[in-house]
Amino acid sequence: MRERSTASSALLTDRYELTMLQATLRDGTAHRSCVFELFARRLSGGRRYGVIAGVGRLLDALETFRFGEAELAWLREAKVVDEDTITWLANYRFSGSIWGYPEGEIYFPYSPVLIVEGTFAECVILETVFLSILNHDSAIASAAARMVSAAGDRPCIEMGSRRTHEQSAISAARAAYVSGFAATSNLEAGRTYGIPTTGTSAHSFTLLHDTERDAFKAQVRALGNGTTLLVDTYDIPEGVALAVDVAGPELGGVRLDSGDLVSLAKSVRKQLDELGATSTRITVTSDLDEHAIAALASAPVDGYGVGTALVTGSGVPTSSFVYKLVARVGNDGEMVSVAKASKDKTSVGGRKYALRRQTKAGVAKTEVIGIGGEPEGPGRLLLVELVRGGKRIHHESLEAARERLKLALDELPPAAKQLSRGEPVIDTAFEDLS
Amino acid sequence: MRERSTASSALLTDRYELTMLQATLRDGTAHRSCVFELFARRLSGGRRYGVIAGVGRLLDALETFRFGEAELAWLREAKVVDEDTITWLANYRFSGSIWGYPEGEIYFPYSPVLIVEGTFAECVILETVFLSILNHDSAIASAAARMVSAAGDRPCIEMGSRRTHEQSAISAARAAYVSGFAATSNLEAGRTYGIPTTGTSAHSFTLLHDTERDAFKAQVRALGNGTTLLVDTYDIPEGVALAVDVAGPELGGVRLDSGDLVSLAKSVRKQLDELGATSTRITVTSDLDEHAIAALASAPVDGYGVGTALVTGSGVPTSSFVYKLVARVGNDGEMVSVAKASKDKTSVGGRKYALRRQTKAGVAKTEVIGIGGEPEGPGRLLLVELVRGGKRIHHESLEAARERLKLALDELPPAAKQLSRGEPVIDTAFEDLS
Incomplete structure (x- = not known):
């Protein structure tokens, strides 16, 4: 395995982008002004809305999209492109502008989630890395938002690291x-992004000890009686009794990781209350998704640990974003809208603007996509300026993105919260304003 | 965002592993000899077999699993664990042994895919990173193997980067x-692992030009007439005629990315032949999975480009591997088998060995899991030694893994190739040999 300069995002790229670059550098079309648009034709999985995440990571990746000595040497050695192209790449800095839906914003079919403007050359080579980031992160955020919504006031904890790359x-x-989860089990996410980290313990910890009592005593001694004990390694009622016996009625929490969680939560709550552990919290895990969380609404559960379903997008592991050329300068120096003609993969040409039109009561009604001009209110304009003249001008905390999503969800019609498969909760409409 | 030392894999870890470590360091059980096992209780998605991938990456991650100054400083600052635990982590080097199914090997329910032996402390903290790598990579490899099998002699090209992280x-x-794909579009995969890279061109390239002819001319001039032209931006028969007109009958290939691919491939093949371009290859893309590939078997297609379905595991985006304590030393110094008692998440205690038992004709018949001892032939023993006394002793090329998978597949009963949902193609049987 060759050492990889992780400082550069430049080779997170499909080969054809660089060979197209080479062809256009030769015939001069590389330098034509272009508008690329990133959008989804549909919400996969019958979802009512999608949630944008990854914008901050995308802007980070743009800043490290540099072809250094190591990248150029490999491109030469692997004969990916010719010397003229390598020279051009060596000096590559994106100098265009980017507008987009900010993180935590909601999107619908054909929402112009990202508008990238610059020469063909400087825009086309960003296709793969931009799509990778937004397709992944938005798929997770969209699933997560449904889980948070199903959980109501109870916290959701992300614990799916082991189920994904x-x-x-x-x-x-x-x-x-971004979508409102309270914490994660992942330490690197804690370090990198400042997300609160949390955890309980594993069955291996209990099995390691000669008795369950030894295990609970060790955990309480090390972590205090505010810790959460895993009570389902052997017999749950015995585990619960033992937990309270060891930690006292101030025990922080118990975790249930198997069985019929609705009935178990009820019996465990009853038992805890009878033992005086009335403030001991019950956390449930074990293959939860938004539907299982909704089914637990009536059970006395205090928190949900979500793993597999979260990190795999709960049936929709990738968003359906594509990155398409929608306008470019022609021979005559005029900007023209362009779109592929084939029937099953439609796109709409032209530079887009977006407004979430609202009723008088402030309820979202229509996703209005203006072609060539800004649609007018009542409502909210959705695009924000991210990059101007190659310079990143958008920096935002994850807290701000969380807050944005809360407000954007509150604005949607109540049907947005339905977990069943269906149509987007508002329609998309195009307005030709060119 | 905080800078992250990507040289260390140590924080790709769930918080509870380190808090369990702290608790066991305090009561001394941290130093008990243990056996952990990584296995799957089932093959998700009704698959007939699973394919192991990621072993080389797992061994790489073990080598960089070091708590450096930056990691320790953060653990201290975030108050994840106490000072004694931090001191222990600072000196962490895995000193145990690891056996496992090598890359490209096939696995079934309860196959002991990885056996990790050492103290509780040194084994438990590897749980998340080991699971992340094998759960992801094996899910992709398992889906890929079905696609390669459906494609027969025709090459499959991986082009799903944009659809995943x-x-x-x-x-x-x-x-x-590993599973037999011929090439990838991903340049970083080319650089990092030496995988052949390839590509065609995008619709944006055609749309950038004033005419489709200009686009084809530019591509052929830059890349030669062995290139593959994308012919479905406007009208396919016109695109094909133009492609051969521009590149000559020696044109390398055409790509179809939309429409009914079976009928289109037939008409395009006919047209190419009539134009004398009898060796021009037809590559199809557009939401292919193993079922679509199988449906194209009778069509005159020369290669498949696979994107979304590949990188999302074609409906199974994660394997179901878990990492469980199966044996440990007790108070009396004796090694004892351990297993969780709960009904719906069974595991089987004891150190495992594995043999793929064969018929006299050499056809795989049973996955035999020996508990506490090595099952005997006729057949193949499956575990290889990966790490001995903390030292990695297994290094293997991807070519060797590809070759192993071919042989392992040839050994299975023909029903393994069925794409429909069903049972594992051979049964798993336990033999108590302790």
């Missing part, structure tokens, strides 16, 4: 946090 | 290559 795990924790 | 993309290309 070790680097996706960090980004998944980040996306879940 | 930018770092998963690199690992997905690697896993697909």
